[in-house]
Amino acid sequence: GQSLEQPSEVTAVEGAIVQINCTYQTSGFYGLSWYQQHDGGAPTFLSYNALDGLEETGRFSSFLSRSDSYGYLLLQELQMKDSASYFCAVRAGAGANNLFFGTGTRLTVIP
Amino acid sequence: EPEVTQTPSHQVTQMGQEVILRCVPISNHLYFYWYRQILGQKVEFLVSFYNNEISEKSEIFDDQFSVERPDGSNFTLKIRSTKLEDSAMYFCASSETSGGQETQYFGPGTRLLVL
DSSP states (O other): OOEEEOOSEEEEETTOOEEEEEEEEOSSOOOEEEEEEOTTSOOEEEEEESSSEEEEETTEEEEEETTTTEEEEEEOSOOGGGOEEEEEEEEOSTTOOOEEEOOOEEEEEEO | OOOOEEEOSEEEEOTTOOEEEEEEOOTTOOEEEEEEEOTTSOOEEEEEEETTEEEEEOTTOOTTEEEEOOSSSOEEEEESSOOGGGOEEEEEEEESSOSTTOOOEEOOOEEEEEO
16 A cells, blocks of 8 residues: 655745655555645646656756655745645556545745 | 636535536546545545546445546546535546656546535
8 A cells, every 4th residue: 555644734934945745655656746735726736756866847846765765845935825735646556547645734834 | 728627616415415526627638537635634536537437446436436428528426325424525637648757637626515
């Protein structure tokens, strides 16, 4: 089976940098994705890592270490609109299409 | 930009009643999914659908649930006899292909309340 652990809440100041961690245990590994979800909204894809290292997309970056079963999402130059829940997710298994989501981290950006 | 749409946005029903949640996936996508999210909890996979049949389903997707693609555009989730614990937000998603880096695009969700 799979399990993904994330901090439940993070608070950061507008303009700052914040890192949201995700540790995973899976029977097989097929990449780590990150999704953003605003209150009452749908999950929206942010990034995907299949190999070790850092992937950068604008203000958002995602890192993966497969040897440590660990990844993180880095948000820079925080804006108030970044206040949302952030979920890491893995594919459920070989040939599986469905995503298994982590418990989610609620990010609150304060002025 | 193409998007997944869902109807209705909210549905209130009595326990034991049947509900049908509707989704229109992105038109060139081939893989379709239903997820649910109980208030304040994580998103949970229900079922995936490809080539007019279920490709995977979770333990949550029991005999009370069924999915159908009745025509070339709609994808539906039916709950035959709703229970109180079925109250949740139900998200439809679609993807062009499967596996790897393939992004799943989520619809805005249907909030189901079972009384």
